[in-house]
Amino acid sequence: MKFASRLFTQKCRVWNYKDICKSFPHKSCRLVLLKELRERGCLVENEPEDVDIEEGDDTIPASASAAVSTSATNAASPSEPESTSSPCSSNEDAGPCDPTWQKDLPAATTSVRIKMKEAGLYNKFSTDEKLLLDFKKYLMDDLNVNNCQQEVDNVSRFLRYMQPTGDAVTLEFLKEYRDQRLFNGLKGAELSAATVLNYIKNILRFVEYLKNRLDLDVSNLDLRNKCQAYRELVETLRKAISKTHSRDVLSTRYSRFVDGTRSLKECQRVLHVAEADFLNTFRKSVAAEGSDGISESERTNYRYYCEAILVLRHFQRPGAVEGFTVREWVDRKICNNSFVIGIRDHKTATSQLATFAITQEEEAAISSIPNKFT
Structure with missing residues (x-):
């Protein structure tokens, strides 16, 4: 027994x-x-x-x-x-x-996106709406914001939420300038404070556009006053949400302080693990003419590895890698057996130039991308 x-x-x-x-x-x-x-x-x-x-x-x-x-x-x-x-x-x-098996993710029944969709926060006006087209032109021509489609979409969602019916924008939300429906809706959808602040920034820029439109004359003084009143309301709300955002940032930093973050060695481990496949693909490219004998997945992984070199080994922002142009690659300079590269258009381009030096081996690997890995 x-x-x-x-x-x-x-x-x-x-x-x-x-x-x-x-x-x-x-x-x-x-x-x-x-x-x-x-x-x-x-x-x-x-x-x-x-x-x-x-x-x-x-x-x-x-x-x-x-x-x-x-x-x-x-x-x-x-x-x-x-x-x-x-x-x-x-x-x-x-x-x-299966070595590539991963657990199924939970069904997104309570996700932020579904809550926003249920609340009608994804509804937008038509892209042909004249006011939105003029606002987009204002962003691109007057403010030099070329990548502005997301901002225009956020404003379109804001206008549709404040005006559920009708095909044309009527600016009725300015009459009830103390109406906080949108911000209550964003709060109900459990959006992060950073996302709400981004919406507020877009709304403030749109209201500023309405206030300073050149086609308004003295008879539209009432509209200007309404825009100013609505702007003051949004600014007041932004102060409160900014405090919440600051608390969230501090909470995240404290969690990282307590739990610890990945070390540099752990982050660079991907370079060591993938190095053999990277070198094997590079040898294939040297032996073959063009991209013959190199599969599409090998070409993709090769490009990813070169991007990882710039981010994980040379500590460049992903935005700098994304803004890396052929002209900047051609203008690279030789210095002490290394190649110095400068990237102009990136997230902090208004204040500093992103510069870094790569080795001769890295230069040879990146040089082969335009000819054999695109």
């Missing part, structure tokens, strides 16, 4: 989810078995999150549930040996037996 109990505790009561995935490649059956094992007090190692079980319950057929329940009953008996493993299935639900 003691031997049987010990055998049951050691073998029949302890299961490994990876072995279950090998024996039951079908996800629905696997989840039913996992549920049965839990109810019978068995220990399952490497089991998925509870949300995965709940998602799988909706698609479990009754026949599979009954069959797997019977299998679990027989497997939990001390007289039965441990289940044998079968080769991994090629099915995409093969689970951890």
Whole structure:
């Protein structure tokens, strides 16, 4: 009796989810078995999150549930040996037996995007609306904001939320300048303070555009006053939200201070792991003419590795890498067996020039991108 109990505790009561995935490649059956094992007090190692079980319950057929329940009953008996493993299935639900397998993400039933959609915060006016086209032209021509489509879309969503009906913008929101519906809606959608501040910045710029329009004459003084009153309201709200944003930033910094952040060595590990594949692809490019013999995935990974060199080894902002132009590459300078590169258009371009020096090997690798890896 003691031997049987010990055998049951050691073998029949302890299961490994990876072995279950090998024996039951079908996800629905696997989840039913996992549920049965839990109810019978068995220990399952490497089991998925509870949300995965709940998602799988909706698609479990009754026949599979009954069959797997019977299998679990027989497997939990001390007289039965441990289940044998079968080769991994090629099915995409093969689970951890696939080295690239990852847990399914929870269903986004309460995400910010869904809440915004339900609240109508994604509705917009037509892109042909004259006022929005004029605002976009104002941003591009007067303020030199070339990448302004996101800002125009945010203003369009703001106007549609404040004016749910009608095809043309009427600026009715200026009459009720103390109306805070939009900001209450953004708060209800649980947007971060940083995102709300971005909306406020776009709204303030739009109101400033309305206030300073050249087609307004003295008779439109009332509109100017309404714009000024609405601007003052938004500025007041921005102060309160800025305090919330500051608290969020401090909370994030404190969490990083307590939990720690990735070290430089950990961040650069990707360069060491992928170096062999990178050099192998580079050797192929040198031996072959053009891009013959190099697959599309190899070309893509090669470009990613060169970008990782600039970000992780030379500590450049992703925005600087994105703004790196061919002209700046051609204008690189040689200095002490290295190549110095300057990038003009990046996030902090108004205050400083992004400069860094790469080795001769890195220069040779990046030089081959336009000819063989595009």
